[in-house]
Amino acid sequence: MRNKRLPPTAADRRRFLLRPVVGSLLALALPGVPLLARAGGHAASAEATAYPPVVAGALLQFPQDFGAHPQFRTEWWYVTGWLREAGGGEGGAEGRAGGYGFQLTFFRVRTRIGEDNPSRFAPRQLILAHAAIADPSIGRLRHAERSARAYPGLVEAGEGRTSVRVEDWFLEGGDTVLAPYRTNIETDEFGFELVFEPGRTPVLNGKQGFSQKAPDPLNASYYYSRPQMMVGGRMRTGGTVREVEGHAWLDHEWSSEILPEGARGWDWVGINLYGGGGLMAFQMRDGEGRALWHAGTLSEEDGASRIHGPDELRFTPLRHWQSPRTGIRYPVEWEIELAGRRLRLRPLIDDQELDSRASTGAIYWEGAVRLFELGAADEARAIGEGYLEMTGYAERLAM
Numbered sequence: 001m002r003n004k005r006l007p008p009t010a011a012d013r014r015r016f017l018l019r020p021v022v023g024s025l026l027a028l029a030l031p032g033v034p035l036l037a038r039a040g041g042h043a044a045s046a047e048a049t050a051y052p053p054v055v056a057g058a059l060l061q062f063p064q065d066f067g068a069h070p071q072f073r074t075e076w077w078y079v080t081g082w083l084r085e086a087g088g089g090e091g092g093a094e095g096r097a098g099g100y101g102f103q104l105t106f107f108r109v110r111t112r113i114g115e116d117n118p119s120r121f122a123p124r125q126l127i128l129a130h131a132a133i134a135d136p137s138i139g140r141l142r143h144a145e146r147s148a149r150a151y152p153g154l155v156e157a158g159e160g161r162t163s164v165r166v167e168d169w170f171l172e173g174g175d176t177v178l179a180p181y182r183t184n185i186e187t188d189e190f191g192f193e194l195v196f197e198p199g200r201t202p203v204l205n206g207k208q209g210f211s212q213k214a215p216d217p218l219n220a221s222y223y224y225s226r227p228q229m230m231v232g233g234r235m236r237t238g239g240t241v242r243e244v245e246g247h248a249w250l251d252h253e254w255s256s257e258i259l260p261e262g263a264r265g266w267d268w269v270g271i272n273l274y275g276g277g278g279l280m281a282f283q284m285r286d287g288e289g290r291a292l293w294h295a296g297t298l299s300e301e302d303g304a305s306r307i308h309g310p311d312e313l314r315f316t317p318l319r320h321w322q323s324p325r326t327g328i329r330y331p332v333e334w335e336i337e338l339a340g341r342r343l344r345l346r347p348l349i350d351d352q353e354l355d356s357r358a359s360t361g362a363i364y365w366e367g368a369v370r371l372f373e374l375g376a377a378d379e380a381r382a383i384g385e386g387y388l389e390m391t392g393y394a395e396r397l398a399m
Contacts, residue, residue, distance in 0.1 A: 051256035060209040066174030068157035073256040075108040080387035081248030101134030101368025106164040108157040125150035134368045140351040144187040147359040194233035214260035221255035227278025265392015273384040276301030321350040342374040365390040
């Protein structure tokens with residue numbers, strides 16, 4: 001007698017939905033190649049599935065642009081910062097001992113698969129998430145990742161406000177320009193429940209939010225930052241729960257073409273300055289480590305900002321660290337020349353490598369750093385805290 005097949009339970013549907021989607025994401029590294037030829041399924045016309053370009057002169061509008069832009073190829077909401085136990089005293093130009101770094105990133109990817117398929121399970125959009133705590137007590141990152149196809153109410157990136165989630169991991173807020181954000185992340189090893197309070201309007205990077213990544217303006221993103229967000233909430237490491245406070249940085253970018261031909265990866269910093277301002281700076285690198293493009297934004301406490309072009313920035317690696325797990329060698333200390341100023345980055349801990357091969361397929365270094373300014377006699381003065389991201393040191397980043 002044959003066993004009768006039972007209808008799928010809610011748990012069955014959840015397991016199907018959260019099945020790994022790495023193969024589909026990695027295939028997106030081949031622009032212009034129809035994924036349907038390999039994946040099967042429904043296909044719409046080439047015109048209907050084309051990714052829109054990023055063009056100079058488009059006016060970013062808030063709070064609408066806090067939300068998702070599902071027609072574009074790739075998008076991410078990226079929050080980093082430093083946390084300390086609540087009530088431990090004020091920060092300042094001299095900094096404070098101790099502290100933890102934290103990172104939370106949600107990615108949205110338009111796959112162009114099944115775009116004319118009415119099924120809610122069609123993988124038209126993928127949502128991925130990375131979360132990490134830089135924990136000096138163990139000398140490494142605690143990190144976790146998730147990935148899933150979009151599904152209403154469970155895995156989604158909403159439009160009109162920030163509302164992204166992969167099951168019970170979420171980041172939401174941005175109902176108005178100064179409205180708070182909140183997030184909740186729980187894993188076996190760590191967790192955090194935080195509220196972020198922006199004290200100013202978004203900082204537009206590049207030309208009013210048009211952030212060029214190469215000499216060819218085809219390689220660009222729409223990009224704004226939210227430095228100096230005040231943070232409060234709870235953080236768990238292992239079995240210990242702490243009330244924490246600190247400062248955070250939020251980046252939101254969306255694009256259809258970011259990584260220029262010949263580029264292998266990038267080095268990026270987002271620093272909350274002790275004086276109340278913020279510094280974003282990045283370089284694109286080729287396979288030999290040479291800079292292809294530089295850009296940066298220096299913002300002030302009052303909201304004013306200055307854009308720095310390729311001729312005003314230079315990144316020089318000073319000290320390297322080699323991962324005992326992957327063998328990848330990363331420059332973990334840098335000197336940055338910014339319009340005549342000499343700045344130096346030093347990591348909270350060296351081992352802040354994040355292996356995300358189960359979601360985005362990338363291995364990269366993403367970590368908490370302090371920023372120092374060098375004086376005439378090379379004396380170093382602490383001027384800020386933030387995050388450094390380094391990609392493409394293992395292999396060319398697939399975007």
